[in-house]
Amino acid sequence: MRYAILGDIHANLAALEAVLEDVADQTVDRILQVGDVVGYGAAPREVVAIVREACLLVVKGNHDAAVVDELDTRTFNPNARAAVDFTKGALTEVELAWLRALPMTAMNEHCVIAHGTYARPERFDYIQSTEDAEPSLDALPRKVCFLGHTHVPVSILRLEESPLETSYTIDREIDLKLAHRALVNVGSVGQPRDEDPRACYGLWDTITGRMSLRRVEYDIDREADRIRRAGLPSILADRLFLGI
Numbered sequence: 001m002r003y004a005i006l007g008d009i010h011a012n013l014a015a016l017e018a019v020l021e022d023v024a025d026q027t028v029d030r031i032l033q034v035g036d037v038v039g040y041g042a043a044p045r046e047v048v049a050i051v052r053e054a055c056l057l058v059v060k061g062n063h064d065a066a067v068v069d070e071l072d073t074r075t076f077n078p079n080a081r082a083a084v085d086f087t088k089g090a091l092t093e094v095e096l097a098w099l100r101a102l103p104m105t106a107m108n109e110h111c112v113i114a115h116g117t118y119a120r121p122e123r124f125d126y127i128q129s130t131e132d133a134e135p136s137l138d139a140l141p142r143k144v145c146f147l148g149h150t151h152v153p154v155s156i157l158r159l160e161e162s163p164l165e166t167s168y169t170i171d172r173e174i175d176l177k178l179a180h181r182a183l184v185n186v187g188s189v190g191q192p193r194d195e196d197p198r199a200c201y202g203l204w205d206t207i208t209g210r211m212s213l214r215r216v217e218y219d220i221d222r223e224a225d226r227i228r229r230a231g232l233p234s235i236l237a238d239r240l241f242l243g244i
Helices: 013-024 044-054 062-067 078-090 093-101 128-138 220-229 235-241
Strands: 002-006 030-033 106-107 112-114 146-147 154-159 161-171 173-175 179-185 199-205 209-216
Touching: 002 013, 002 173, 013 044, 013 209, 013 220, 030 128, 044 078, 044 093, 062 078, 062 093, 128 154, 128 161, 128 179, 220 235
Parallel strands: 002 030, 112 146, 146 179
Antiparallel strands: 002 199, 106 112, 154 161, 154 179, 173 209, 199 209
16 A cells, blocks of 8 residues: 655645645555644635545644634744634635544554644644654554654654664655654645755555655745735745745
8 A cells, every 4th residue: 555645734735736746646545634734824725625535534733723713822823823814714614614523633554643643632742852752652553653743754763673762763765664663754745844845745655664755846936925915924925935
């Protein structure tokens, strides 16, 4: 089975379209999405429609939760709050109901997915160290869990040869057959924050074990212009060019 795993699209239509064009060339069987379908970007309706059609499993991100009033936005910065307010006004009741119904975690025969952590997904905590990862690694019902939330691609692993030790790698190519447990952050389609403005997504072959992080060029000018024309804060457009 070959999976494409998409993280943190954030209503970036141009990035999503470019990624799905790349996915179409990879002979993928299923597409998964690890949350934050909306927020920051100016095309929430279009992105929701595509994700609903294309993705087999989707979980709820913190921006998705905020848009349906399940998360207090007082912890958000003013620009993120402005995007949440814009998104609430842009989506229909049907689209809001779909976001509201998204689960915090999802599982199939090969893996689990969550947004921030698997151990306590409703808190939307960040995994930024091996210590942060320990509770989720301990709780996994499958060998592999795919995450997003930080917008920075990284894999945190316990290897079969040393299952009591936790390590990490930022390598773009890894062999998950060597893993006893693995948390794989697939980065962000629509809001990369690793100083690489290209869209990022994961590609996983369950037979070979190969996990790849792919980078895809997209029309940033087009998406930045869409954000500005929507009246959203200009920083949400400017940061796309820098990958921060």
